[in-house]
Amino acid sequence: MPIITLTTDFGLAGSYVAQIKGVMLAIDPAATLVDINHHIQPQNIRQGAIALAAAAKYFPPGTIHIAVVDPGVGTARRIVYAELGDQRFIAPDNGILSLVARDVPPRRLIALTPSEFWREPVSHTFHGRDIMAPVAAYLSLGLDPARLGEAIDTLEAITWPQPSREGDIITGEVLDIDSYGNVITNIREDLMDVAAPEHIEIRIAGHTIVGLSKTYGDASPGALIALIGSSGYLEIAEVAGNAARRLSAVVGDAITVTVAR
Amino acid sequence: MPIITLTTDFGLAGSYVAQIKGVMLAIDPAATLVDINHHIQPQNIRQGAIALAAAAKYFPPGTIHIAVVDPGVGTARRIVYAELGDQRFIAPDNGILSLVARDVPPRRLIALTPSEFWREPVSHTFHGRDIMAPVAAYLSLGLDPARLGEAIDTLEAITWPQPSREGDIITGEVLDIDSYGNVITNIREDLMDVAAPEHIEIRIAGHTIVGLSKTYGDASPGALIALIGSSGYLEIAEVAGNAARRLSAVVGDAITVTVAR
Amino acid sequence: MPIITLTTDFGLAGSYVAQIKGVMLAIDPAATLVDINHHIQPQNIRQGAIALAAAAKYFPPGTIHIAVVDPGVGTARRIVYAELGDQRFIAPDNGILSLVARDVPPRRLIALTPSEFWREPVSHTFHGRDIMAPVAAYLSLGLDPARLGEAIDTLEAITWPQPSREGDIITGEVLDIDSYGNVITNIREDLMDVAAPEHIEIRIAGHTIVGLSKTYGDASPGALIALIGSSGYLEIAEVAGNAARRLSAVVGDAITVTVAR
Numbered sequence: 001m002p003i004i005t006l007t008t009d010f011g012l013a014g015s016y017v018a019q020i021k022g023v024m025l026a027i028d029p030a031a032t033l034v035d036i037n038h039h040i041q042p043q044n045i046r047q048g049a050i051a052l053a054a055a056a057k058y059f060p061p062g063t064i065h066i067a068v069v070d071p072g073v074g075t076a077r078r079i080v081y082a083e084l085g086d087q088r089f090i091a092p093d094n095g096i097l098s099l100v101a102r103d104v105p106p107r108r109l110i111a112l113t114p115s116e117f118w119r120e121p122v123s124h125t126f127h128g129r130d131i132m133a134p135v136a137a138y139l140s141l142g143l144d145p146a147r148l149g150e151a152i153d154t155l156e157a158i159t160w161p162q163p164s165r166e167g168d169i170i171t172g173e174v175l176d177i178d179s180y181g182n183v184i185t186n187i188r189e190d191l192m193d194v195a196a197p198e199h200i201e202i203r204i205a206g207h208t209i210v211g212l213s214k215t216y217g218d219a220s221p222g223a224l225i226a227l228i229g230s231s232g233y234l235e236i237a238e239v240a241g242n243a244a245r246r247l248s249a250v251v252g253d254a255i256t257v258t259v260a261r
Numbered sequence: 262m263p264i265i266t267l268t269t270d271f272g273l274a275g276s277y278v279a280q281i282k283g284v285m286l287a288i289d290p291a292a293t294l295v296d297i298n299h300h301i302q303p304q305n306i307r308q309g310a311i312a313l314a315a316a317a318k319y320f321p322p323g324t325i326h327i328a329v330v331d332p333g334v335g336t337a338r339r340i341v342y343a344e345l346g347d348q349r350f351i352a353p354d355n356g357i358l359s360l361v362a363r364d365v366p367p368r369r370l371i372a373l374t375p376s377e378f379w380r381e382p383v384s385h386t387f388h389g390r391d392i393m394a395p396v397a398a399y400l401s402l403g404l405d406p407a408r409l410g411e412a413i414d415t416l417e418a419i420t421w422p423q424p425s426r427e428g429d430i431i432t433g434e435v436l437d438i439d440s441y442g443n444v445i446t447n448i449r450e451d452l453m454d455v456a457a458p459e460h461i462e463i464r465i466a467g468h469t470i471v472g473l474s475k476t477y478g479d480a481s482p483g484a485l486i487a488l489i490g491s492s493g494y495l496e497i498a499e500v501a502g503n504a505a506r507r508l509s510a511v512v513g514d515a516i517t518v519t520v521a522r
Numbered sequence: 523m524p525i526i527t528l529t530t531d532f533g534l535a536g537s538y539v540a541q542i543k544g545v546m547l548a549i550d551p552a553a554t555l556v557d558i559n560h561h562i563q564p565q566n567i568r569q570g571a572i573a574l575a576a577a578a579k580y581f582p583p584g585t586i587h588i589a590v591v592d593p594g595v596g597t598a599r600r601i602v603y604a605e606l607g608d609q610r611f612i613a614p615d616n617g618i619l620s621l622v623a624r625d626v627p628p629r630r631l632i633a634l635t636p637s638e639f640w641r642e643p644v645s646h647t648f649h650g651r652d653i654m655a656p657v658a659a660y661l662s663l664g665l666d667p668a669r670l671g672e673a674i675d676t677l678e679a680i681t682w683p684q685p686s687r688e689g690d691i692i693t694g695e696v697l698d699i700d701s702y703g704n705v706i707t708n709i710r711e712d713l714m715d716v717a718a719p720e721h722i723e724i725r726i727a728g729h730t731i732v733g734l735s736k737t738y739g740d741a742s743p744g745a746l747i748a749l750i751g752s753s754g755y756l757e758i759a760e761v762a763g764n765a766a767r768r769l770s771a772v773v774g775d776a777i778t779v780t781v782a783r
Contacts, residue, residue, distance in 0.1 A: 005279070018556065029525065072739045215334055240332060319544030321544075477647060479596075
């Protein structure tokens with residue numbers, strides 16, 4: 001029961017997503033197609049990488065994830081097939097897989113070369129439809145990935161800001177902002193001394209939050225709180241509100257955590 | 262052929278919906294997943310209840326509907342499994358099922374308790390992914406709901422404004438506004454004397470509309486009309502326009518109908 | 523393995539799409555449902571026609587495409603079943619099929635008449651749910667289209683602007699703008715002398731672009747380029763930017779191409 005997911009910057013107010021789905025269903029009508037996210041900002045590879053890393057690991061082993069945030073479409077950049085952990089990926093080799101690959105090193109990497117599994121003719125501007133979609137559909141039918149191209153050793157990497165800890169002070173940054181306006185940082189739970197959550201002090205955008213809440217409903221509406229979000233990262237939220245708007249927070253903003261005094 | 266639907270306030274510009282789908286497909290790869298609505302306003306339980314009530318009844322008997330508008334996630338509020346009419350529901354017990362339950366009284370209610378059907382560890386902030394999704398997927402595989410928790414007698418209710426009729430005058434309010442800007446009221450067709458639709462007078466936001474139209478195309482572009490909408494409720498529309506914008510109408514606005522003189 | 527697609531102006535912030543899906547799954551739980559586009563502007567039949575023509579041809583033969591941009595719902599306009607090329611369509615006969623039909627003439631046309639395959643009662647305002655959805659689901663189960671109504675000879679047509687060529691000068695217009703802000707014209711590749719792409723001069727909104735690029739990454743960020751897009755039409759793009767915003771381009775704007783000097 002093959003599953004294929006899609007992560008793109010196409011938006012849903014056009015027909016690009018549907019073209020890709022049509023191509024795949026024409027090859028494998030039994031494929032189960034799942035949208036991860038089509039609202040990645042145009043050409044924002046980092047945001048695509050974050051969405052993919054947040055969602056892909058929940059899918060059953062062997063799921064094929066197509067990621068098309070591809071400003072270099074039609075140029076010399078490679079298209080790769082990657083087995084990362086127990087998941088499979090097809091994407092331009094532009095760093096969009098680098099966040100998944102940071103946590104689960106590649107088991108197998110192949111650079112795609114022209115084959116009978118590509119649509120003909122290949123558009124210079126839509127490899128998602130003409131290369132990645134048909135390749136994914138043939139894989140879902142059981143195609144041996146070895147037939148797709150040549151084995152390679154490494155993926156293109158992009159640098160992900162790592163939080164640093166010096167004594168009791170952890171310095172990190174805003175990694176993502178979710179649809180509620182919750183501000184998600186790059187500071188993982190295990191980097192903080194959560195044995196004493198009441199002693200933690202978080203500073204962001206001129207605000208100081210003391211203590212870690214367990215969940216959003218632990219404080220009154222309007223309260224600015226810090227908590228460990230559902231992906232295991234430190235997160236700033238406004239109860240029944242929008243923290244990002246209140247803090248004017250954007251991706252990359254600095255955040256400081258003092259674990260104890 | 263199990264079907265599972267989703268109604269949430271997650272939006273589509275993030276990965277929360279995909280995480281839930283991944284969890285379900287990892288348990289039941291053959292489940293058919295259908296999105297009802299992911300654009301409920303954050304924490305707007307009433308709006309979620311309206312979407313669910315409008316759509317759920319059209320699905321085949323036994324369909325499992327997950328509804329995650331859940332401001333109290335991680336607090337003491339219960340999560341329930343409910344059989345309402347011939348449909349099944351999994352949701353926080355915060356009133357989101359109360360509109361469906363008003364029309365089709367519960368046949369079976371269970372308050373979920375921790376079980377092997379939950380993901381481990383359960384995030385304090387994402388029970389949709391860690392409790393509701395896996396439980397729905399196991400149900401779709403045929404799990405006996407009795408294994409999910411303890412039988413209860415009633416659901417949390419929220420009050421829904423009822424229209425009132427005094428002689429020839431019906432007073433109601435705006436229940437919802439659809440994507441066209443059509444203003445949907447809480448006045449059902451059977452409350453009005455539609456045998457004489459030409460004598461009906463509707464007052465809303467300082468405007469008076471006389472008579473009921475059959476459909477949008479019965480009047481000229483720009484005309485403000487009243488009609489019985491596709492869910493059986495009195496609705497105000499602007500032909501080829503947006504009535505809500507023209508009337509500055511919002512949910513809760515008063516509407517008065519005079520059935521005859 | 524029946525596939526049914528949906529193209530509508532319903533948006534996703536409501537329950538109309540879900541109602542249609544529920545109706546279809548109640549009849550054929552095994553149907554594969556694919557969204558083409560639900561963000562057509564309200565009542566914009568031309569935009570719906572463009573989305574349908576761009577996407578439908580990629581689906582497997584026999585796919586059933588429902589198109590519901592239907593300002594005349596409930597009036598005398600017909601609902602049609604159409605076989606165009608190897609695809610099948612169900613839509614109001616208001617021109618929404620006219621762009622597909624321009625390229626692949628009809629093989630079979632039927633005007634739907636009331637039958638046991640419609641839902642009862644039929645709402646005056648939602649034929650998508652009460653007529654088109656159940657009819658599509660029964661077709662996916664193998665229903666003979668002859669049972670749906672009466673054969674007809676022609677579809678309603680709407681006029682599509684044709685580019686014209688006089689000597690070396692081609693005059694066309696903007697047909698569509700995609701989610702990246704790429705400006706898609708109605709000038710097909712074969713109308714231009716692409717043997718000498720470096721001699722082509724494109725004029726749009728006071729700008730002149732010389733030469734055809736192969737793909738977006740062929741020029742520097744901010745450059746305004748012209749290229750053949752993935753559907754075979756001349757397209758204006760801003761590298762890593764939004765050409766429509768930069769040019770204030772809207773559908774219908776004039777574009778002039780000088781093929782040689």
